[in-house]
Structures are given as C-alpha cells and as structure tokens.
Amino acid sequence: MQLFTALLSSLSSLPSLPSLLVVLTLLSSLLLAGRKARGGSATWKLPPGPTKLPVIGHLHLFWSSSLHLSLWELSKKHGPLMHLKLGRVPVVVVSSPEMAKEVLKTHDLECCSRPSLLSYSKISYGLSDVAFSPFGERWRQLRKFCTAELFSTKKIDSFRDIRKEEMERVTKLICSHARASSMVNLSELLLSLYCNMTCRAAFGSGFDDGGDIQLHDMLKETQEDYHQDRLRQQGKEDGDALDALLRMQKDEEGLTEDHIKGVLMNIFIAGTGTSSATVEWAMAELIRQPELMKRVQDEVRGRVGSKGEVEESDLHQLHFFKCVIKETMRLHPPAPLLIPRETMHHFKLNGYDILPKTCMYVNAWAIGRDPNSWGRPHVFDPERFMHDSKEADGQDFKLIPFGEGRRICPAKNLGMLMVELVLANLLYSFDWHLPPGMVKEDVSMEEAPGITVNRSCYETDVIVD
Numbered sequence: 084m085q086l087f088t089a090l091l092s093s094l095s096s097l098p099s100l101p102s103l104l105v106v107l108t109l110l111s112s113l114l115l116a117g118r119k120a121r122g123g124s125a126t127w128k129l130p131p132g133p134t135k136l137p138v139i140g141h142l143h144l145f146w147s148s149s150l151h152l153s154l155w156e157l158s159k160k161h162g163p164l165m166h167l168k169l170g171r172v173p174v175v176v177v178s179s180p181e182m183a184k185e186v187l188k189t190h191d192l193e194c195c196s197r198p199s200l201l202s203y204s205k206i207s208y209g210l211s212d213v214a215f216s217p218f219g220e221r222w223r224q225l226r227k228f229c230t231a232e233l234f235s236t237k238k239i240d241s242f243r244d245i246r247k248e249e250m251e252r253v254t255k256l257i258c259s260h261a262r263a264s265s266m267v268n269l270s271e272l273l274l275s276l277y278c279n280m281t282c283r284a285a286f287g288s289g290f291d292d293g294g295d296i297q298l299h300d301m302l303k304e305t306q307e308d309y310h311q312d313r314l315r316q317q318g319k320e321d322g323d324a325l326d327a328l329l330r331m332q333k334d335e336e337g338l339t340e341d342h343i344k345g346v347l348m349n350i351f352i353a354g355t356g357t358s359s360a361t362v363e364w365a366m367a368e369l370i371r372q373p374e375l376m377k378r379v380q381d382e383v384r385g386r387v388g389s390k391g392e393v394e395e396s397d398l399h400q401l402h403f404f405k406c407v408i409k410e411t412m413r414l415h416p417p418a419p420l421l422i423p424r425e426t427m428h429h430f431k432l433n434g435y436d437i438l439p440k441t442c443m444y445v446n447a448w449a450i451g452r453d454p455n456s457w458g459r460p461h462v463f464d465p466e467r468f469m470h471d472s473k474e475a476d477g478q479d480f481k482l483i484p485f486g487e488g489r490r491i492c493p494a495k496n497l498g499m500l501m502v503e504l505v506l507a508n509l510l511y512s513f514d515w516h517l518p519p520g521m522v523k524e525d526v527s528m529e530e531a532p533g534i535t536v537n538r539s540c541y542e543t544d545v546i547v548d
C-alpha cells in the first residue's frame with residue numbers, strides 16, 4: 084500500500100502534458116537558437132495561422148493549462164489545418180475528420196515519428212519505449228513484440244482471472260461502503276483498480292499484497308541473476324509481461340534494460356490513467372442524466388440476469404451500454420491530442436506545404452465536437468450511435484480516441500475491454516446517487532490538466548446502494 088501511495092503521488096506529480104510541451108518547446112527553441120530556421124514562408128506555402136511574435140512565435144497564446152482547448156479556439160478562427168510556431172518549433176494542428184484522415188491515413192508514413200522532447204525522454208528511459216520513441220527499426224521491433232506478445236487476444240485472455248479477481252475485490256469494497264452508508268471516492272477507487280489489474284498482468288503482483296512488489300526496484304533492477312531467476316521460475320510461454328520482455332531481451336540483440344523499463348512504464352501509465360478517466364467521465368455523465376443511467380442499468384441487468392456479476396463474455400450483448408462508452412470517448416477522449424507526431428518528410432496537404440520535423444497535433448477532442456460531423460455536439464447522447472454503425476466504428480475519423488495509422492494504440496482491444504468490464508459491473512451491482520444537497524448541475528465536468536485528461540473535481544464522492 085505504501086508503494087501504491089508513492090506511485091499515485093508520482094503519477095499525480097507528473098507535470099501535465101500540455102505544460103510540459105509548452106515549456107519544452109520553448110527550451111528547444113533556445114537550444115536551437117542560431118540554427119537557421121527551416122523553410123521560410125517566402126518559399127513554402129504554409130497552412131494559415133495567427134500572427135506570430137518574434138522569437139516566441141505563438142507561445143503567448145497558450146496561457147491556459149488546457150492545450151487542446153486553446154488549439155480548438157484558434158482552429159475555429161484559422162481552420163482545420165493550422166500552422167503555429169511554438170518558439171522555433173513548427174507545429175501543425177489538425178481539427179477536422181477530413182484532415183485527420185489525411186494525416187493518419189493518406190500521409191501516415193510521413194507523419195508517424197514522435198518529437199524528441201525532454202519531457203517524453205524523462206518518462207520513457209531516454210525514448211527507449213514504444214509510445215515516445217521515434218519511428219525506426221527499434222520502435223518497429225518493440226511495437227511488433229507488444230502487439231504479438233502483450234496485447235494479442237490470447238495474451239489478453241490469459242489475464243482474464245486477474246481482471247475478474249480485481250473487479251470482485253473492488254465490488255466487495257464498495258459493498259462495505261454501501262453497508263456503512265458511507266461515500267465512495269470513485270476516482271481513487273478506479274485508479275487503484277486499474278493499477279492492480281495492470282501491475283498484476285505486467286509484473287505478476289499487485290499493490291495490495293502486503294507491499295511485496297517494489298515497482299521502482301523492479302524497474303531499476305539490472306542484475307543478470309534476476310533475469311535468470313525469473314526465466315527459471317516461469318515456463319517458456321507463460322508468465323507476465325516482464326517475463327516476455329526478458330525473453331525478448333535474451334533473443335534480440337541490442338535491447339537494453341532501458342527498453343524493458345520503457346515498455347513497462349508505457350504499459351503502466353497507459354493502462355491506468357486512460358481507462359480510469361473514461362469510466363469516471365462515463366459515470367459523471369450518467370449521474371447527470373438519471374434517465375440514461377436507468378436505461379443503461381436496465382439493459383445491463385436485463386441481459387446479465389441474476390448471476391451476481393458481469394463477465395467478459397456478457398459484454399457483446401450490451402448494445403446501448405457500448406454506445407454510452409463511445410459517447411463518453413467522443414466528448415472526453417482521455418488523450419485529447421493523441422500523442423503528438425513528428426513529420427519525417429516534406430509533403431503537400433490540401434495545397435499547403437508540410438515540412439519535415441513539424442510537430443503534428445491531431446485534436447481528437449475538437450474532432451469529437453465538430454458541428455459539421457455531429458448534431459448537438461455538446462450534448463451527451465449515446466442514442467446517436469444506436470443507428471449509425473459508420474459513426475460508431477471510427478472508420479470515417481470522426482471518433483478517434485485511440486488514434487489511427489501506424490501509431491494507433493496497440494492495446495485498443497485491451498483498453499476497451501478494461502473500460503467495459505469495470506463500467507458494466509459498477510452499473511450492474513450498484514445504484515449511484517449524489518450526496519444529499521447536491522444536484523446534477525453541481526457535478527463538475529471541468530477537466531484537470533494532466534497526461535490523460537481526468538475530471539477536475541474534488542467532490543467525486545458518490546453514494547451507493
């Protein structure tokens with residue numbers, strides 16, 4: 084538990100992605116001072132954008148902690164393909180499904196690297212991971228391994244019992260709160276649930292097992308005997324993600340401890356924050372609309388019956404429930420700007436020049452609220468997905484919470500499963516109410532700054548029956 088607390092505090096102390104980006108791009112611009120700027124607008128036809136100031140470019144426009152919101156406001160004025168300079172770093176912002184399709188599909192190969200930022204380097208052991216490493220052979224190798232060994236259907240199935248046990252543990256915990264008529268802090272509960280689910284699948288041990296697992300020690304571990312021990316203990320094909328990574332390190336040349344730690348860190352950060360944020364946003368939206376809460380609970384309870392819990396095999400029959408999750412991801416994509424890309428080559432987009440080493444932001448948050456794509460875009464209305472399968476599958480780039488193209492989230496299926504399983508069980512097992520004196524308008528829908536976008540609120544406690 085001690086470690087869990089330490090980990091939570093280390094997660095929350097991670098600087099927010101937007102602020103990191105702004106600070107880091109400014110820093111990059113200073114480091115790059117003296118180097119000749121690439122391609123001036125005299126020679127290239129760049130996409131439109133606001134007027135920039137000398138040296139800082141457009142940095143002064145980003146006073147808000149919410150980068151995706153500031154970019155959305157600017158795009159309303161300058162269009163769905165917008166050019167900015169953050170310091171000396173050229174940035175192109177994409178804010179419509181059509182432009183997203185161009186960047187993530189038509190020109191995916193030109194746009195599938197990542198900018199080498201110090202902030203990314205800090206949380207990825209020097210860009211030795213999958214999520215932040217630049218496009219190249221090493222990224223390809225690690226990604227192929229993750230897709231085949233960590234996020235395959237077979238592997239995801241092999242951790243089914245862990246997910247079930249963790250869900251049961253949390254259900255019991257909520258029951259004891261309900262018996263005592265006390266309140267539940269949903270954010271804390273969800274974070275601990277996903278931490279445990281992820282860590283038990285990644286390292287074979289969770290946080291509530293007496294504190295035996297020392298994540299930091301494990302990540303820092305560099306002893307060869309440790310590898311040998313783990314390899315001896317586990318069968319060749321079984322085991323957790325760490326075992327699989329150690330096996331790969333043995334087989335592949337040039338893989339270092341940092342690569343293993345980088346991938347584990349990706350799994351840990353991506354596996355906890357994104358899923359817990361999604362479930363929390365869904366609960367907040369449903370609590371604000373009791374008639375929707377009732378409709379989705381009726382569906383879940385009606386389909387699952389009286390067996391006491393929702394199992395993974397039940398999920399495929401929950402049609403309206405799945406629309407609730409899609410609608411949640413439309414309005415609250417956990418990674419609103421995906422993970423920024425970096426262009427590798429010059430190409431033309433909509434008649435404009437996009438230069439190499441341009442940082443590309445795809446504003447999934449703005450695309451989810453684009454009035455040209457969605458009727459009543461700001462209203463939470465899962466019904467919109469009930470009859471339009473095209474909108475629902477994301478093929479038209481209107482709904483892209485997992486990104487698209489070569490860098491699409493490799494754990495999309497696992498992420499969806501973890502969200503669905505937990506939300507379905509919370510809705511199946513409990514009735515949720517706001518504390519006395521609170522009305523639905525009091526439920527804050529403000530966003531907190533962070534690496535993934537959570538609800539910014541401190542009155543997350545809810546009452547359960």
Ligand code: HEM
Nearest residue numbers: 213214350353354357418421422485486487490492494498
């Ligand atoms: C609701 C759940 C999740 C959401 C919404 C989500 C979203 C995303 C997004 C937007 C990206 C960037 C895509 C792009 O650049 O186009 C991404 C990348 C990634 N995600 Fe997820 N993710 C989720 C769950 C997970 C989980 C559970 C894991 C692992 C356990 C994971 C591992 C990764 C990795 C390793 C990458 C980097 C891929 C690359 O750069 O090649 N994600 N995710």
